[in-house]
Amino acid sequence: MRLKISLLKEPKHQELVSCVGWTTAEELYSCSDDHQIVKWSLLTSETTQIVKLPDEIYPIDLHWFPKSLGIKKQTQAENFVLTSSDGKFHLISKLGRVEKTVEAHCGAVLAGRWNYEGTALVTVGEDGQIKIWSKTGMLRSTLAQQGTPVYSVAWGPDSEKVLYTAGKQLIIKPLQPNAKVLQWKAHDGIILKVDWNSVNDLILSAGEDCKYKVWDSDGRPLYSSQPHEHPITSVAWAPDGELFAVGSFHTLRLCDKTGWSYALEKPSTGSIFNIAWSVDGTQIAGACGNGHVVFAHVVEQRWEWKNFQVTLTKRRTMQVRNVLNDAVDLLEFRDRVIKASLNYAHLVVSTSLQCYVFSTKNWNTPLIFDLKEGTVSLILQAERHFLLLDGGGIYLYSYEGRFISSPKFPGMRTDILNAQTVSLSNDTIAIKDKADEKIIFLFEASTGKPLGDGKLLSHKNEVLEIALDQKGLTNDRKIAFIDKNRDLYITSVKRFGKEEQIIKLGTMVHTLAWSDTCNILCGLQDTRFTVWYYPNTVYVDRDILPKTLFERDASEFSKNPHIVSFVGNQVTIRRADGSLVHISISPYPAILHEYVSSSKWEDAVRLCRFVKEQTMWACLAAMAVANRDMTTAEIAYAAIGEIDKVQYINFIKDLPSKESKMAHILMFSGNMQEAEIILLQAGLVYQAIQININLYNWERALELAVKYKTHVDTVLAYRQKFLETFGKQETNKRYVQYGEGLQIDWEKIKAKIEMEVAKERERSSSNQSSQNTGLKH
Secondary structure, three states: EEEEEEEEOOOOOOOOEEEEEEEEEOEEEEEOOOOOEEEEEEEEEEEEEEEEEEOOOOOOEEOOOOOOOOOOOOOOOOEEEEOOOOOOOEEEEOOOOOOEEEEOOOEEEEEEEEEEOOOOEEEOOOOOOEEEEOOOOOOOEEEEEEOOOOOOOEEEOOOOOEEEEEEEEEEEEOOOOOOOOOEEEEOOEEEEEEEEOHHHHHHEEOOOOOOOEEEEOOOEEEEEEEOOOOOOEEEEEEOOOOOEEEEEEEEEEEOOOOOOOOEEOOOHHHOEEEEEEEOOOOOEEEEEEOOOOEEEEEOOOOEEOOOOEEEEEEEEEEEEEEEEEEEEEEEEEEEEEEEEHHHHHHEEEOOEEEEEEEOOEEEEEEEEEOOOOOOOOEEEEOOEEEEEEOOEEEEEEEOOOOOOEEEOOOOOHHOOOOOEEEEEOOOOOEEHHHHHHHEEEEEEOOOEEEEOOOOOOEEEOOOOEEOOOOOHHHOOOOEEEEHHHHHHEEOOOOOOOOOOOOEEOOOOEEEEOOOOOOEEEEEEEEEEEEEOOOHHHHOOHHHHHHHHHEEEOOOOOOOOEEEEEEEEEEEEEEEEOOOEEEEEEHHHHHHHHHHHOOHHHHHHHHHHHHHHHHHHHHHHHHHHHHHHOHHHHHHHHHHOOOOOHHHHHHHHHHOOHHHHHHHHHHOOOOOOOOOOHHHHOOHHHHHHHHHHHHHHHHHHHHHHHOOOOOHHHHHHHHHHHHHHHHOOOOEEEEEHHHHHHOOOOOOHHHHHHHHHHHHHHHHHHHHHHHHHHHOOO
């Protein structure tokens, strides 16, 4: 990825340009110390002077009123705030008319910023004051006051906090009074510029110590650059939070959100005092010290999938290369390309007006449809369909271009969603809520309605990243997520009535990805790269989970690596310095998944015998129990030396009735309640009591015996035997109550138990014979 710079031969301004701001993706306003406000039209390459300000107004900062997030869409901004050196700020219309001038600070007003909703304006000045104003320019409050000039300010993603500079310190102050203020030393020189992104919640700072730095919203350092030759005078996030730009003397740099640099350009600009990204995130404008306005286009983005590599060569041109036969195709578009995604044998490209869907089998005939809004901020793909996200909503389309659904929930803000907070599979859409970060919304892909009985997935901590598995049946769909403590959890997506368990898979997990071909999960765990070959093991037999993992040392990826993709058995990881590392994992677990999904148990056993690996046998054991194939489970458990489980499986196989077998398989997986329900529904009350006795669940065993008026003496007998073994006295009041004056006759109890077992056998054989009769007819 690099920047394509365009700079006029002669500057349009006579003095230094102090600030720039985009109205649309094709139109920019610039203000200069020559008192002119100039409009730049990129479509016609024309510049027009909008207004010449009075001589006493020297502009310092400009910020356009945000487009409304409500139903009535404004296609472009209509007015802006301009701060100036005489201590005032001015509300100016698009046509250059000064609507209002407000005395704001003693000394220059160094920065002014609208919040995301456009309901409040924050200004900071040389007098060290931070003031909040209403939309119409009425003073609401003075948020803070300090002894040093405040050079830059930014709103938090939820417009509830303000970040500002104080010499070498950064301060985050909430608008609520008495809330905790966060302050830390960020640079060794005065901080000149800050920016806070609403999508990734990260903070940028630039200072006179010639460094730029990336921080999280708690003030933890994520990246610090090497010192440059000159102070860094400007930084700005791209709207989607994936990139940021850095400006200095004769320097413009394009960086990834993790800090490493994509491209460095050295245009003859003098210092770049202000950087603005266009709404669609495809181009940058810089306000230059020598009167120029520099424009830079982001080109040469790359997308890779299997043997295809797609490169954006120009604004409207893509090159597709097949690395197997070196075939090259050129794709031309009518408008400039904004976003693209290559996955599942399809390339989806959104331009400013249309969406193109290409199949990797045929690059010549794309499917084209018009977009509702235009500035697509995210494209996600699944095998059957893809999802587009813009400022107006979330839209799901099939690869044939058919609109499928548009999920919605109260208070949904699509402008702050990204690939970590939205996930798509063939049947489900998951969205992490921003208002309450502990909640995940789940939607049916085909209808856009809430999944199951409409219950939300709620976790005890804030969720950071979510990912749906891609294969298998809808009923078995699982979602994995990482919470604020960096713990990895997995849970079922289907939520009917009963509360699904949320089970922890790992700790200190920084990044995760599901394979696109089968339900294998990989993640970077502290200093290890871990692959969960069969994450469902946690629902079947948690004891053997460690045996189903593959782990290797991850120290070679340096700190803060990120998993880019997991295609087939190839995992691509981006290191903190921007380099890509490819890891191949064993292809055998994927083949095992395939065999099991098509119930080829003999082939699965044969494969495990061929590979001779414990992880494969452990995966097969869990898969077999999950699919109720106890014969295969017995072979697999024997192979990993779990003799106690082999014995239990043999005991299950010898049980007389189908219900008993089912109940014990559920107990094998730890689902005690479900096992009991199955037995009670089948009328096997004694068996339900017996499993509670075996698990020393004495309270429940007595409760069932009393409720169904049977085997009370049996429960009391077993309880007495248990107490005698440990030499203890009965202390449970209920047992004391029912055991009063009761003589225990073991002969009688054994006879009762034998009768129950015989009854169950008889029932089972009569059921079998009636089924056979039905088949004959």
